[in-house]
Amino acid sequence: MNTASISLGASVSSQSRFMQLALAALLGTFIIGFVGFSHIDAVHNAGHDNRHSMAFPCH
Amino acid sequence: MNLFRNVVFIAAIAGLVAGVVLACMQAYATVPLILKAEVYEQAEGGHSHDHAAAPATPTGAASGTAMSSAPPAANSMSAATPAPAVAAAPAEDEGWAPADGFERFAFNVVSNVVTGIGFALILVAVSEFAGGIGNWRQGVFWGLAGFAVFTLAPGLGLPPELPAMPAADLTQRQIWWVATVIATAIGLGLIAFRKSLPLAILAVALIVAPHIVGAPQPDSFETPIPEGLHHQFVVAVTLTNLVFWLVLGAVVGVVRGRFTGTATSLRDSFA
Numbered sequence: 465m466n467t468a469s470i471s472l473g474a475s476v477s478s479q480s481r482f483m484q485l486a487l488a489a490l491l492g493t494f495i496i497g498f499v500g501f502s503h504i505d506a507v508h509n510a511g512h513d514n515r516h517s518m519a520f521p522c523h
Numbered sequence: 524m525n526l527f528r529n530v531v532f533i534a535a536i537a538g539l540v541a542g543v544v545l546a547c548m549q550a551y552a553t554v555p556l557i558l559k560a561e562v563y564e565q566a567e568g569g570h571s572h573d574h575a576a577a578p579a580t581p582t583g584a585a586s587g588t589a590m591s592s593a594p595p596a597a598n599s600m601s602a603a604t605p606a607p608a609v610a611a612a613p614a615e616d617e618g619w620a621p622a623d624g625f626e627r628f629a630f631n632v633v634s635n636v637v638t639g640i641g642f643a644l645i646l647v648a649v650s651e652f653a654g655g656i657g658n659w660r661q662g663v664f665w666g667l668a669g670f671a672v673f674t675l676a677p678g679l680g681l682p683p684e685l686p687a688m689p690a691a692d693l694t695q696r697q698i699w700w701v702a703t704v705i706a707t708a709i710g711l712g713l714i715a716f717r718k719s720l721p722l723a724i725l726a727v728a729l730i731v732a733p734h735i736v737g738a739p740q741p742d743s744f745e746t747p748i749p750e751g752l753h754h755q756f757v758v759a760v761t762l763t764n765l766v767f768w769l770v771l772g773a774v775v776g777v778v779r780g781r782f783t784g785t786a787t788s789l790r791d792s793f794a
Contacts, residue, residue: 472529472651472782484527485648492534492644499638501697505618511634512620513627517545517553518638519674519683519760521696 530647533778537647538640541771545763546635550628552759556752557685563747564687639771642669647775649708653716658780659773666772668711674764676707676730680738683760685753688746691739703733 499511500520508515508522515522621630646669647656656662677700684690706729713726 472526472533472655472779481526485530485651488527488530488534488644489648491531492641492646492648495637495641495644499634499641503693506620509618509620510630511638513549513554513557513631514546514634514638516557516683516685517549517760517763519678519681519764521681521690521693521700522684523686523690523693 526651529782530644530651533775533782534640534643534647536778537771537774538638538643539636540639540774541643541767542636542639543632544770545639545767546628546632548763548766549631549635552763553756554628554631556756556759559752560685560687560748560756563749567687567747639767642673642768643771643775646771647779650775653712655783656772656776656779659776662772662774662776663769664772665775666768666770668715669772670765670768672704672708672711674761674768676733677703678757678761680734682753682757685748685756688748688753689741689743691741695739699733699736699738703738706730706733 498507500515500518502508512522621627646665650656650665656665680703681690681696681700690696710726710729713722713729717723
């Protein structure tokens, strides 16, 4: 937690850095995909107002 | 996985804050409009959540009253429910849905927080590639970019829609939405981080291209929803999302600044 470096986790190699950031972005994409784009009815209904209010394609 | 853990931690805090803020704004700005639209939707004949069927029903001889072309089930339904807004989950093969009132609000808060964390993960990861968001002010600029990419650009072709509004095939709209987001993000990135005129021109082309191709449109635009209600909703969605993105970016900047201890690493920044 308390890495006293300038960028987050500067100690890691650039390749590992790329992989970790890509992994984080991928995780975010999966979360958005599940909440906003899933065709499962229950997921759609649970997030119904959110989907409309975020202007995700819906229905 | 030190870096990954830090990114997730920052994204979780930012997503939580921005998601709660967004849910509170929605409770006043957008959800009341959705509830109003649902009254029209149920008056028209059930909750037509199935994907491509939306434009099919009212196209026929539905001049003025869409009720006449609705299936007979609709009549019994509207007769049975004097106040459709208060009615719970519609009966037709809809699957589970949260009950109106607190449960629905609670689920909305949860999905906003989850959405916020998802967007925050993408925002933090992408901004780290570009040197990271150093302070709240840089975060505001990153938030503006996120707003442009995820709300403005797709919203031009596919405006925020209320229940009971006609729309093209769901999967096709989702494909267009994702493609527009990617093209706009690459375009903005090229403009912001590459100092070359040809690349800037390419960027503009990327941003414009999805709108020349055009979003999938429904066969018919006929809807029981009044124009004014929809306009109000578009404005409300756009503004609430703007605030959401600004808060998200700013919180990322603040939290990340605390992590790194130096809020002044202005290298690679454009703020």
